[in-house]
Amino acid sequence: MVNYSIDGAALSAQVARLAGARVCVVGDVMIDEYLVGDAQRISPEAPVPVISVSEDRHLVGGAGNVAKNIRTLGGVPRLVSVCGNGARSALLRRVLRDEGVDAEFVEIPGRPTTLKTRVIARQQQMLRIDREETSPIGGQHLADLLRLVDAASADCSVVIVSDYGKGVVTREFMDGLETLWAQRGTRPAVLVDPKTPNFHLYRNVFMPTPNAKETSEGAHLPTGTREEILAAGRAIFDTLHCRHLLTTLGPKGMALFEAADKVWHIPTTARSVFDVTGAGDTVIATVALALAAGVDLLESCVLANYAAGIVVGQVGAASVLPDELREAIATLPVPHVDRWV
């Protein structure tokens, strides 16, 4: 079994290369709204608490959070998605602008811009309200979307497909990407954050990044043990014919299938875990950005694993600054990366 030893200084030097690297991100974008307040009394109208809201925060979620993670790391994300044409789409654009994310949308009249509202009182989530429409994007809207992807990805060697199952990613969309690359004569590395029901759509991509549950569902096999993860990964190679596969394993870190028969395990570096929300977004954003910057695949995953270890220690869907990444590399115990096969 061949192991790989991390050279902290060399890895740290790679962080500097992330600055200015470009990644096109396409997928489902949403607004995460947090209404935070106090619950002092029961409503006279119904047996429910009345929340007096003192704070109304808006964060960008889904593919938008992936783009935000790239921006925070110093990269240049080019985000492409769909939204509605009402006031919420203006809010979405404003939130993205404030994050420094360059975004292009196909505005679809009458389609709601996806909004997930959480009502929180006394640190407790009381209610979540979703406004969304998940019908597949087709026809002229799909043609417009692909045109935007073509423009946004023209100078990108890496493209992320962030599939949250809200209608962007369909058979027609994935076929449309193939046609784009064929016309262009160059094929960017396409990384996919998968949604289980769409697994069959990701054939021939560069690298899907499923978590353990998605790996299990995509392979129709269990992923409880190392042997099971290896078997499930092999099954995914057989069906998708992907180039590589990155399976994130929550507290167990990640398994990088460089090939079906060449698998690395990278244990987590997280010291404290507060909130794992968005860790998957951080992983795909960091790997993609590092690859775009010319970092090799295994080192890119090691960087992503450090970045994920940082965000799980923070509250909410967080993102990582280059200095935080360098500090983690310099101060945390070096993860023991070993070959599983």
Ligand SMILES: Nc1ncnc2c1ncn2[C@@H]1O[C@H](COP(=O)(O)OP(=O)(O)OP(=O)(O)O)[C@@H](O)[C@H]1O
């Ligand atoms: N409980 C945990 N302890 C330590 N590290 C964790 C934990 N959960 C996640 N991580 C880190 O975050 C990475 C991604 O997490 P995970 O496998 O849960 O992805 P995910 O389910 O796609 O996340 P999400 O969908 O919430 O964004 C892991 O590879 C690991 O590095």
Ligand SMILES: [Mg+2]
């Ligand atoms: Mg995920």
